[in-house]
Amino acid sequence: MNLVNKINRGLDLSASLLGFGLLATSTQAQTAEEFQALVDKAYADYLPLQEGANADYIPILTETPSDLFGVVIVTRDGTIYSAGDVDYKFSIQSVSKPFTAALVMSQQGTEAVRDKIGVEPTGMAFNSKMALEVYEDRSVNPLVNAGAIAAVSLVQADSEEDRWNKVLQNIDDFAGAELTVLEKVYDSEYSTAFGNRAIANLLYGYGRLYSEPEEALRVYTRQCSIGVSAKDLGMMGATLANLGVNPVTGKQVMPARDVPELLAIMATAGFYDESGDWMYDAGLPAKTGVGGGIVAVVPGKFAIATFSARLNPAGNSIRGLRAIRDIAGELGVGVYGPNPE
Numbered sequence: 001m002n003l004v005n006k007i008n009r010g011l012d013l014s015a016s017l018l019g020f021g022l023l024a025t026s027t028q029a030q031t032a033e034e035f036q037a038l039v040d041k042a043y044a045d046y047l048p049l050q051e052g053a054n055a056d057y058i059p060i061l062t063e064t065p066s067d068l069f070g071v072v073i074v075t076r077d078g079t080i081y082s083a084g085d086v087d088y089k090f091s092i093q094s095v096s097k098p099f100t101a102a103l104v105m106s107q108q109g110t111e112a113v114r115d116k117i118g119v120e121p122t123g124m125a126f127n128s129k130m131a132l133e134v135y136e137d138r139s140v141n142p143l144v145n146a147g148a149i150a151a152v153s154l155v156q157a158d159s160e161e162d163r164w165n166k167v168l169q170n171i172d173d174f175a176g177a178e179l180t181v182l183e184k185v186y187d188s189e190y191s192t193a194f195g196n197r198a199i200a201n202l203l204y205g206y207g208r209l210y211s212e213p214e215e216a217l218r219v220y221t222r223q224c225s226i227g228v229s230a231k232d233l234g235m236m237g238a239t240l241a242n243l244g245v246n247p248v249t250g251k252q253v254m255p256a257r258d259v260p261e262l263l264a265i266m267a268t269a270g271f272y273d274e275s276g277d278w279m280y281d282a283g284l285p286a287k288t289g290v291g292g293g294i295v296a297v298v299p300g301k302f303a304i305a306t307f308s309a310r311l312n313p314a315g316n317s318i319r320g321l322r323a324i325r326d327i328a329g330e331l332g333v334g335v336y337g338p339n340p341e
Contacts, residue, residue: 030331035073035081035302038330042323043071043083052310052318055290060188064090064292064309071323074234075302078247082231089227090307091185093289094143094315096171096223097151098266099236101142102244103170104154105258113261116154116210117147121269143269143287146199152220153203153211160215167223174236176248179226186225193221228293230307237295237303263297267335271321274314282325283334294320298333 047069055061070086104113113119118141142151157163172179200217203209209216228236239246240263243256254262266285271278278286284304286296292309294317304327306320325339332338 032079032081035075038327039071039073039081039083042326043069045326046308046319046323047084049319049322050310052312054292054309055311055315058185058189058192058290060185061091061291061309066309069308069319070230070306071320071327072230072234072305073302073327074231074238074247074305076238076242076247076300078235078238080231080234082234084230085307086230088307089182089229090293090309091182091224091289091291092171092226092228092233092293093224093291094145094148095228095233095287095289095291095293095295096226097143097148098262098270098287099171099174100148100151100155100167100223101265102174102254102258102262103166104142104151105262106170106254107156108154110258110261112154113142113151113265116208117142117150119261119265119268121273121275141265141269143265144272145196146203149196149200149216149220150203150209152223153209153216155219160219163211163215164219164222167219168226170253171223171226171236173246173249173251173253174239175228175232176235176239176246176251177232179228179232181222181225182227183225185227186222189225190218190221193217196220224289224291230293230305233293233295233307234303234305237297237305240297241299241301241303243300259299263299266297271316272314274312274316278316278321281339282321282328283336283339284324284328285335286324288316288321290315292317292320294324296324296328298328298331299335301333304328 068085070084072086073081141147155163200213204213244254244259245252263285269275270287284296288294292307295305297303304324306323308317308319312318
């Protein structure tokens with residue numbers, strides 16, 4: 001019996017998985033009461049926080065209620081612990097990026113992402129055009145805008161409609177739900193996508209875009225405009241924690257063998273140019289988005305997801321990153337060992 005089958009049958013393989021880096025180093029079991037207490041405390045601690053501001057370079061994001069805040073833990077068996085505004089639908093934005101990278105991996109293998117996009121963090125802002133000129137390979141990571149647009153263009157499809165349908169279905173499968181686009185967000189984002197349009201055209205000129213530029217831009221923008229809740233993000237993260245199997249539907253959304261590579265990209269670039277600080281403080285692979293969402297994965301165990309629209313200058317939710325950091329620290333689940341609280 002192979003490793004994945006044993007995991008899916010619920011056998012206790014913590015010691016073996018530790019050797020493969022697939023489980024966090026903390027082996028202490030948490031009770032339902034402990035999970036709920038941690039979620040409640042993180043919500044209560046950071047709800048009063050007024051630091052940061054909504055993203056404004058996409059005009060409609062300024063309309064997201066900035067006082068909303070939600071915290072979720074979803075375990076690899078699909079159990080949900082939540083506090084706050086966890087059902088509010090906001091735009092997924094860049095939290096979508098690793099999941100489309102996962103689709104490319106599923107279709108073409110992990111080497112396609114390394115060879116045709118890259119896996120190195122840029123050390124620059126997520127929407128940087130300078131990175132295209134500084135790095136010889138032009139696109140170097142699927143979790144910044146350039147690499148994410150390239151990832152959309154890499155999705156194997158027969159038409160723009162087919163490309164979009166595959167992107168949406170993949171994200172639906174991770175969430176275990178039928179998600180829809182927030183059309184007002186799409187209209188606002190696409191009508192002001194001057195920087196991303198420039199990125200798409202530069203990539204195409206450098207031979208690092210694999211479909212017509214405007215098609216890639218439209219599908220990418222539509223992807224970023226999908227409406228999700230903190231619960232949806234938690235389930236998406238729990239699917240990664242469960243080696244690519246959605247805990248509720250039981251569907252193998254991506255090959256288990258590809259999950260470590262995807263989590264590695266999330267660990268090194270999921271918080272944009274704050275990724276080093278994030279791993280230093282929380283020690284978890286994660287992805288953040290300017291819509292206010294964050295999802296962090298404790299491999300083999302659970303996911304933590306948050307929503308709050310107040311961002312720091314790097315584009316990361318202030319309440320969310322602090323809540324996840326505190327929960328991870330309290331549980332001691334950093335993938336390299338327990339991080340300080």
